[in-house]
Amino acid sequence: MKILLKYFPLLLILLLLLAAQQSQAQSRTKTNFGSDWEFKREKNNSSNWEKISIPHTAKIEPLVVNNQFQGNCWYQKTFSKKLSKHEKAFLYFEGVMQQAEVWINDSKLVRHQGGYLPFTIDLTPFLNQNKKATVKVKVNNEDNPNFLPGKPLKDLDFNYYGGIYRNVHLITTSKLYITDAVAANKMASGGLYVNFENATKKEASGTIQVHLKNEFPSDKKTSLQFILKDKYGNKTNYKSEEFILKTNSDTAFTQKIVIQNPHLWSIHNPHLYELEVQVLTDNKVTDSQFEKIGIRKSELKEDGYYLNDEKLFISGTNQHQEYPYLGYALSDEAQFRDAVKIKNAGFDFVRMSHYPHAEAFLSACDSLGILVMNSLTGWQFFGNETFQQNAYQDLRDMARRDRNHPSIIFWEASLNETRMSNAFMEKATQIIKEELPFDHNYTACWLDNANYDLFIPARQHGKAPHYWNNYKKGNRKIFIAEYGDWEYYAQNAGFNQTDFADLKENERTSRQLRADGEKRLLQQAYNFQEASNSNRKGKNTIGEANWLMFDYNRGYSSDLESSGISDIFRIPKFAHFFYQSQRDADIVLNKPLQSGPMVYIANYWTPESTLKITVFSNCDEVILYLNDKVFGKQKPFVDANSNNLTHPPFIFQLDAFKAGTLRAEGLIKGKKVTDFAVTTPQKPTQIKLTYDLSGQVINPSNPDMVFVYAKITDTNGTVIPNTTDKIQFELIEGNAKLIGENPVKAEAGIATVLLKTENNKKTIKIRASGEGLTSDILLITKN
Incomplete structure (x- = not known):
């Protein structure tokens, strides 16, 4: 005991030094600032504030948005920070739609x-150790019309919903710190900038640029430590x-950095390194920042x-970010889930x-191996000089x-489907190169x-039936940025007019809701198939992105744009498969x-179903069974509308309907590797609850x-x-809200509600019931 007491002062000093070093090492903090806000809309004519996050x-x-809210709203939060x-x-605002004016303690700081x-706001002069601060937005x-997108909402092909709709973070740093890349407003600088000019399996080399600012009242002797760690824990x-x-x-x-035998990022193995930059x-x-690269x-x-x-050959889609x-x-997390669905x-x-x-969506694409075309805000609108200057800054x-x-x-770096001046386009590309x-x-434009x-035209910007397949301008490459929707909606598509002459x-069209039924969902899938197959005939075409992944709302239209391969609730249509x-x-x-082998029967197998059975699969052969009896064995069906596909569909022509089960087995090299079945639905008897x-x-x-x-479903779960x-x-139990129509009519046998959670620490219990149906209870347990 005496020995311990003898060395106690020394131990105490060591512990204090260690604590001080840890405090310095953790001098940068980034805290979610989304809780404990108050909100009101001016059009409410009310002084009452609503507590929100x-x-x-x-x-x-509503589900189909008409007369969307446009106007002023206010957010405020009182907090203390020593x-x-x-x-x-x-304060770092990821996104506020679409003009934000910010006050701290009644001092107006910015209009973004x-x-x-x-955008970022420096709070430092307004934080006093003994007083609280109030931020108002x-x-x-x-x-x-002075900033993007510029076009009035009533004429726009998408919606911009008001509010502080992305995260807000409170960031603290030392007064000698790594800047924010956007806030620094430095050409090709600010924050961290990582670039690998050379990347092979043997070696990768490049640079890490760090922008520092010293706001101490004295000069500082400084050095930088760079730690690059792969997912296996190996460090450089x-x-x-x-x-x-x-x-x-x-x-x-x-x-400058050189890495031997690097793990390359790819679409099938998206390896990410963790970069830590320490300011010493x-x-x-005294400051540190992490970035996944x-x-x-x-x-x-x-x-x-x-x-x-x-x-x-790049195969992709388009997406709007709305729910x-x-x-x-x-x-x-919702952003990540959407990225998973795309992949x-x-x-x-x-x-x-x-x-x-x-x-968060871009980070999800990084982690999942999804290539991205990043896009300037715009659609069919070219504004005045102020608008153009704002576009350059964006x-x-x-x-x-x-x-x-x-x-x-x-x-x-262009405004989609907009006739821009050549001077604007020249400046836009110059900015990206700078x-x-x-x-x-x-x-891309x-x-x-x-x-x-x-060159990234939409398919419909060309002429049927060849569209852009004959495009040739030197070695210039072309990417079909949209296809599969408008050309069929406008009925100028190059599909087989003889076979489909009887179609209404x-x-x-490719704009089909899930409620529109089997025949029309098959037509949507066929449209995408035909257009995708055609796109691959272009010698200078490097890829394609269909229009689009999920159904969405538009400012100019009173219905959902329904050419998504999944509906607005993220439920797949046949085209998904x-x-x-x-x-x-x-x-x-x-x-x-x-991933891996898959097979899917695009048919509900009801008395009204088509007897021409379409099966989507990436297997060599498919065997189709009807009530456990072999109907036939097929290889992929190859014709003029599938001959460029990696995996054409399989087609089986049945003679008559017989209630029961259709089952498809996928074979690779003669061996069964997967199967899928659909069963004739019987009388609806029950509800089965699931969540995504x-x-x-x-x-x-x-x-x-x-x-x-x-x-x-029926008693069999169909x-x-x-x-x-x-x-x-x-909602029986849980810290959550049900959002949406309630009760809600089912669409194609599925009714959907949105569950919004916060502080999800306990089990959530939800019941669903309907007339004449056995109800179901869903338990969502805490993580």
Whole structure:
């Protein structure tokens, strides 16, 4: 005991030093600032504030949005944050739709215009150790032609929902700190900028640029430590020489890096490294920042697109970032779930339609192996000089925010379907080249303009039946940025007019709801198949993105745009399985992704069903059984509308309907590897509740939202595809809300409600009931 007491002072000093070092090492904090806000809309004519959390939408809208809320709303939050004399504090807004004015303690600090990109506020002068601070944000989402998208909502092909709809973070740093890339407003600088100019399986080399700012009242002797760690825990370390950073100055430091035998990022193995950059002052860590990065080589060559020196025909889709009812106000987890669905549909690419999407969505694409075309906000609108200057700034902010994402391979530095001036297009491409001054950062435009690296027309911008297949302009490459919708909706598509001459107008289109039935969902899938097959005939075509992944709302239309291969509730249509079948069976993806052999019967097998059975599969052969008796064995059906597909569909022609079960077995090299069955539905008797996580558990603390599905089935569990019974959802237990119509009519046998959670620490219990149906109870247990 005496010995311990003797050394106690020394131990205490060591512990205090260790604590001080840990405190210094953790000097940068990033805290979700989304709780404990108050909100009101001006049009309410009420002074009452509603308690809310962020992300938040200014108004819960109906499923089909008409007369969407546009106007002013207010957010406020009172908080306390103690800072030492060595610290700074910032508020980082990921996205506010679409004009934000921010006050701190009644001092107006900023007015930010544009709803899809972030901005930062320096709180430091307003935080007093003995007083609370109040932040107020006035948000307006009315039409404004001076910033993007500019076009009035009533004429727009998508919606911009008001509110602080993306995350807000409170960030604290030392007064010598790594800046934010957007807030720094430095060309090709600010924050962290990582680039690998060379990347092969043997070696990768490049640079890490760090932008520092010193707001201490004295000069600081500084050095930087770079730690790059792969997913297996292997580390590569670099440390700079010491340098002097003068008071109230900033500098950009560049570190060259070389990695032997790197793990390359790819669509099937999206390996991510964790980069930590430490700022050391007096040999102590005074700031640090983490970023996940990927090492890959993306290249346009004379004969096509190459990823890591392997030629790739890019198969992808378009996506709007909205949910039903909540609009844009999605959690990071919901963003991840959407990315999972895109990958599970067989796609390896997504185009950001028609604006920069959430940071969490891009991070999900990084982790899941989804290539991205990042896009400037715009659609069919070219504004005045003020509008154009704001577009230029948006391009810079987009490049600075997103430049470290390995998933981004193309930059759509143009306004979609807009007749822009040549001067604007020249300036737009110049900006991207200035901000991303390295090889293989490719610009894209829907116009065939020489300022851009890649031509990205929609299929319908060409003429049937060949569209862009005969396009040839030197070695210029073309990517079909949209296809499968408008050309069929406008009935100028190149499909077989003889075979489909008897189709009605609404049967030809790709805009089909799940409620529209088997015949029309098959037609949608066929349209996508035919167009995709045709796109592959173009010698200079490097890829395609169908229109589109999920159904969505539009400002100018009173109905849902329903050409999604899944509906707005993320329930797949037949076309989903056509695309899923185009991924090779030998590709293995990490969970939660689906991969490997698949087979799917696009038929409900009812007395009204077609006897021409379409089966989507990536197998060599398919055997079809009817009530356990072999009907036939087929190889893929190859004709002029499937001869360029990786995996054409399988077609079986039955002679007559017989109630029971159709079962398809997929064979590879003569061996059964998978199967799928559909059974004739009987009388509806019960409800079966499910919910969708897509590999991402519900956030236990922050707001999250998941879809809850009530499937109306017979006693065998078969969904009744033509029932529209009303289903009543009831939240029995749990810290959550049910959002949406309730009771709600089922669509094609499934009724859906949105479950929004917060502080999800306990079990959630939901009951669904309907007249004449056995009810069901769903338990969602805490994570």
